[in-house]
Amino acid sequence: MDTTQRTDQQRSADRRRRELLEAADRVVLRDGPQASMNAIAAEAGITKPILYRHFGDKGGLYAALAKRHTDALLDSLRAALDAPAERRERVEATLDTYLAAIEARPQVYRFLMHPAEGGQPGDQGFDVGKHSAPLLRRMGEELAQVIEERLDLGPGGQQLARVWGHGIVGMMHAAGDWWLGERPCSRAELVRSLADLLWGRLAAAGDRVGGPGF
Amino acid sequence: MDTTQRTDQQRSADRRRRELLEAADRVVLRDGPQASMNAIAAEAGITKPILYRHFGDKGGLYAALAKRHTDALLDSLRAALDAPAERRERVEATLDTYLAAIEARPQVYRFLMHPAEGGQPGDQGFDVGKHSAPLLRRMGEELAQVIEERLDLGPGGQQLARVWGHGIVGMMHAAGDWWLGERPCSRAELVRSLADLLWGRLAAAGDRVGGPGF
DNA sequence: CGTGCATGTTACTTGCGGTAACACCAGTCT
DNA sequence: AGACTGGTGTTACCGCAAGTAACATGCACG
Structure with missing residues (x-):
């Protein structure tokens, strides 16, 4: 059955995600909101692309945090x-x-x-206050x-x-x-x-x- | 006398400064707070280093604005x-x-x-709220x-x-x-x-x- | 055994803040 | 006149951070 497998993978992924969030937490609490993705990845003992796979972009990570x-x-x-x-x-x-x-x-x-976070280069039109x-x-x-x-x-x-x-x-x-x-x-x-x-x-x-x- | 001369130069510099601020204003109002220094310089019809000579850094320009x-x-x-x-x-x-x-x-x-402005790479210690x-x-x-x-x-x-x-x-x-x-x-x-x-x-x-x- | 698939890496591109080095153009001093 | 000074302007560069291929590896399933 693939449900059990998916569950296992999902569990593992969730655990990983929590670990990453905790590492990010430490870095952000130490360096402030301008902590770099490199620094966070280093704190977690991994490299940038993994962060991006888990959270999409910096905004995603910060939102989760x-x-x-x-x-x-x-x-x-x-x-x-x-x-x-x-x-x-x-x-x-x-x-x-x-x-x-x-x-x-x-x-x-x-x-x-x-x-x-200043609004990434993505820039979403700048409509109202928000x-x-x-x-x-x-x-x-x-x-x-x-x-x-x-x-x-x-x-x-x-x-x-x-x-x-x-x-x-x-x-x-x-x-x-x-x-x-x-x-x-x-x-x-x-x-x-x-x-x-x-x-x-x-x-x-x-x-x-x-x-x-x- | 150099007072009159200094006054002339100062007047001219102040006028220039106002012009630059107005250009910056247009760009910031169009692109939002993440407007780049390049864009502002372009709007003013000049290049970056002039902005930096007048305002020190981005924070200075934004503060003046x-x-x-x-x-x-x-x-x-x-x-x-x-x-x-x-x-x-x-x-x-x-x-x-x-x-x-x-x-x-x-x-x-x-x-x-x-x-x-997110705190430039300069990073000032992250002391309290502020x-x-x-x-x-x-x-x-x-x-x-x-x-x-x-x-x-x-x-x-x-x-x-x-x-x-x-x-x-x-x-x-x-x-x-x-x-x-x-x-x-x-x-x-x-x-x-x-x-x-x-x-x-x-x-x-x-x-x-x-x-x-x- | 090969086929997925998630996990991990290195190496790169792009874009921005900021700076160094050089060029031009006024007036000033001797 | 000719060197000196100071402001205005340029091009070309550095460093750094976000984000992205493209490639490598371990592990389950048929």
Whole structure:
């Protein structure tokens, strides 16, 4: 039977693929996203064409690599998001989970956040924005779904939830990126400040000098 | 005297520099951020080494190019931010200004948002995050300053303002990027949804099914 | 045993960033 | 006038990374 054979081969191929991904992981975490295919192949103890046979091109390899980390991070976030607690607590837990992750492994974070690796010479027409990293999009969609199924937002709620999902993720990302670079405060303070923002403190704050209406 | 002479030369050099930047602008807007130095030189009617004499390396050229657009956009945003109107109106005007800009010229937007061009072979150690585009950082700082000088946030207000500045900018950016790709609603609706988020509607919304406390 | 077929290699092409070396054309100093 | 200086421009090259033949090898199946 050739099914068993195919299964064996497939298993072996999958194992090989995992090994290659782990080698790539080590190199990317050491050298950054601009690690060369040669370097990755060398780390894996093989040569370039094998990488290309497994992953098509550099983008394919990086996509596979990103998927692993993205899935892992999304799992943690889902856990924080689905916890049985007050809304504010859940929000803070989710923010903290994300920030703890990027704090613990900034290199992984940086790798995940590169848009599309500059767009290979292949060049696909340059149609619209599409700058955001896949991770951001996925987090945004995930959060949107949670918001929509948990909150009662009235008519147009679905669309509102999606806007908010992507918006909140962007807020978290940008604030986290800035925080990681400057470290102006503790993680807990950052979480609290962001939650305060989402809780409307911006709207509630008093004006400082002149009245708001000119 | 050599001052007049130097002035003449400097003027001529500056004019040349502007011409080169405009040529680079055309190419980058046509081919995207991966436009080659050869292509830019050709568009300007000259050859590569001249570009390198003027801008040092590709990063230098791109930085100069980005500065022009960034300054222009920041000017528009400042105008919306400083308008004599209610806070909510100012916020909406600022959001709308940004979104209108990226809607009108998505290629400029995409160019401005690339982190650091992938990091040249020079490789600078890969220390921390630093993923964000300079534009995002500058917008964040700018907004933080406006928030801090306009709002009374009590003790720790300065730090809070900075967190919020970067957070809000990130929210705007991510939501705008997603919106630009999917166009799920009109610009006005998007602006309204984001402003609602900042105005605490997330905290105020009712739960949908089970109670919040488990 | 030969026939597939996956795995591995070396050696190459193409294209880009960046540079060295040389050529031209103004004014300036003696 | 003629050497000196400094900016503008060129051609031709280096190094390096992505990606691709084309060839070699081990292993199952008929």
